[in-house]
Amino acid sequence: MNKKIFILGGGQSALYAAREIRKNNIDVEITILGEEKFIPYERPPLSKDFLLDKRIDEDLYFCSKETLEEEKINYLNTIIIKVDFENNILVSEDNKQYTYDTLLISTGSKNRKLNINSEVDDEIFYLRNLEEAKNIKEKALGKKNILIIGGGFIGLEIASSFSQLNKNISLVEVGNQLMGRIIPNQIADLVKQFHEEEGNKIILNKTISEITKINEKYKILLSDNTEIMSDLIIAGIGSTPNVGLFENTKLKLDNGIVTNEFCETNIKNVFASGDVSNFYHPLYTKYMRLESYQHAQNHGLCAGKNISGIKTEYSSIPWMWSDQFNLNLQLTGICDDYDEIVERGKRIDDGIIYFFLKNKKIKGACGLGIAGKVGRDIRITSKLTEKNTIVDSSLLSDQSQKLNKLIQK
Amino acid sequence: MADENWIEVGSTDSIEEEDLIRFDHQDKTFCVYRLTDGFYATDGICTHEAVHLEDGLVMDDEIECPMHQGIFNIKSGEALSPPACDDLKTYPVKVDNDKIFIKIN
Ligand SMILES: Cc1cc2nc3c(=O)[nH]c(=O)nc-3n(C[C@H](O)[C@H](O)[C@H](O)COP(=O)(O)OP(=O)(O)OC[C@H]3O[C@@H](n4cnc5c(N)ncnc54)[C@H](O)[C@@H]3O)c2cc1C
Ligand code: FES
Numbered sequence: 001m002n003k004k005i006f007i008l009g010g011g012q013s014a015l016y017a018a019r020e021i022r023k024n025n026i027d028v029e030i031t032i033l034g035e036e037k038f039i040p041y042e043r044p045p046l047s048k049d050f051l052l053d054k055r056i057d058e059d060l061y062f063c064s065k066e067t068l069e070e071e072k073i074n075y076l077n078t079i080i081i082k083v084d085f086e087n088n089i090l091v092s093e094d095n096k097q098y099t100y101d102t103l104l105i106s107t108g109s110k111n112r113k114l115n116i117n118s119e120v121d122d123e124i125f126y127l128r129n130l131e132e133a134k135n136i137k138e139k140a141l142g143k144k145n146i147l148i149i150g151g152g153f154i155g156l157e158i159a160s161s162f163s164q165l166n167k168n169i170s171l172v173e174v175g176n177q178l179m180g181r182i183i184p185n186q187i188a189d190l191v192k193q194f195h196e197e198e199g200n201k202i203i204l205n206k207t208i209s210e211i212t213k214i215n216e217k218y219k220i221l222l223s224d225n226t227e228i229m230s231d232l233i234i235a236g237i238g239s240t241p242n243v244g245l246f247e248n249t250k251l252k253l254d255n256g257i258v259t260n261e262f263c264e265t266n267i268k269n270v271f272a273s274g275d276v277s278n279f280y281h282p283l284y285t286k287y288m289r290l291e292s293y294q295h296a297q298n299h300g301l302c303a304g305k306n307i308s309g310i311k312t313e314y315s316s317i318p319w320m321w322s323d324q325f326n327l328n329l330q331l332t333g334i335c336d337d338y339d340e341i342v343e344r345g346k347r348i349d350d351g352i353i354y355f356f357l358k359n360k361k362i363k364g365a366c367g368l369g370i371a372g373k374v375g376r377d378i379r380i381t382s383k384l385t386e387k388n389t390i391v392d393s394s395l396l397s398d399q400s401q402k403l404n405k406l407i408q409k
Numbered sequence: 410m411a412d413e414n415w416i417e418v419g420s421t422d423s424i425e426e427e428d429l430i431r432f433d434h435q436d437k438t439f440c441v442y443r444l445t446d447g448f449y450a451t452d453g454i455c456t457h458e459a460v461h462l463e464d465g466l467v468m469d470d471e472i473e474c475p476m477h478q479g480i481f482n483i484k485s486g487e488a489l490s491p492p493a494c495d496d497l498k499t500y501p502v503k504v505d506n507d508k509i510f511i512k513i514n
Contacts, residue, residue: 042491042492044477044492062491293477293492294478297491319478321476321477323476371458371460371461371476372461372464372465372474372475372476373464373475374475375464375465375466375473375474375475375476376464376466376475379466379473379475379478380466404427404428404466
């Protein structure tokens, strides 16, 4: 009998794992169980090109249904409500049971929700999936004033998209800078300035005290008693790993599913990858949970290899991007443990990067530039971090010198 | 007649090894690369979003897009890594008297 491999969760990490497993094994049965009615698709465009009508549903799929059929990867649209780790059984909402030999959990993350008052809570929109993106797009038609709660990447990207569609945007953020503390405040300030120049109103250090619905509009009272009127409210206040199903099971949880560097959980033959996993990173020698496109892909590929019996350590240097207007922000490595900061560049047009070094080695970097201007240097930085290379900070800060020469072959 | 399609890009020493330059001709943008075994040319704009590949990183036979790290094979134009999925157009290149020419049509 063929070995049965089930992947719980039908997103990016699931798909890359499935295709990798198929690449290495012809005989196994591979089934992805996903609660969305769409086969795996890219989420980044949902807050950007999809809202702007530059891309439609069909452009978002990682691969076609035909490719999945050719590679004999089943996609079952179903919601799993229970996992019985003792007997290797998954139970779906419609009461079907699936018995696995190996299980990969890639259930991603889910949006945090606001609790303001019951009259309006259900009318606040959130963005995580295609259905919600379609809904927001439809609701925004004909509306002029949009309030965005939360100044993280997704909130800012939605602000950028709707601003390009000539809406009036107010964005309220509780913190004293945009995008949280993982982004250097110099870059956060530049992003704020850019949004403001494009007409978006950015309000920091404020919370929402009250929302009242008046006819079809909302009156929002902020913590400093100022009022904003809005036709539509969208919140992007962060996300949490999608682990509700595993509470009170023997699966080890701690800010997600705890996995080692081989994507293995504490249960034999159960793996986890992508947003949901709090994994051990051997280069940083600590556990981390990442929510990014590159991580979902590479972690899925790594889980696929390990499930196929090819023991592979996951040591990818974290990398993510955010596109707002024609700005491209990129973050690589980890920027919270450093003894030196080096700045490269002064103008967004040429790209500005902040490098975070410890003992003369780059631990992380964050850059901002007009489309693509920081990409090459950020990529080189990831390689230098990976190789633990000692770097000369005077070269890093001199934009007239290419960083290519720092990469040892 | 055929020779008319060869457009001069510049001198061979205008590109460092394992690097590229951008070349604009009429309303189109190209990238011309110097790899260890010769010169190559592709369209200058990523097939994923409209971003200039001139700011990308050349590694062996590959160009990596500076925006979202989509990767293309420089010689065949094949899209090798998402989010890029459409191939990049490639163009013939010749070197004559230390000058690089690309054939656009
Ligand atoms: C709007 C948006 C924009 C983004 N933009 C960027 C960007 O610009 N750059 C970047 O680097 N990253 C970006 N990201 C992050 C990136 O898309 C995610 O990190 C990535 O999708 C994570 O992949 P995953 O496979 O781990 O989880 P997901 O893609 O979230 O997939 C998990 C899937 O599992 C399903 N599922 C969960 N529980 C069950 C269950 N019990 N039964 C069945 N199915 C279940 C979910 O419905 C979902 O379809 C963005 C994310 C969003 C939402
Ligand atoms: S623009 Fe090139 S990969 Fe996205």
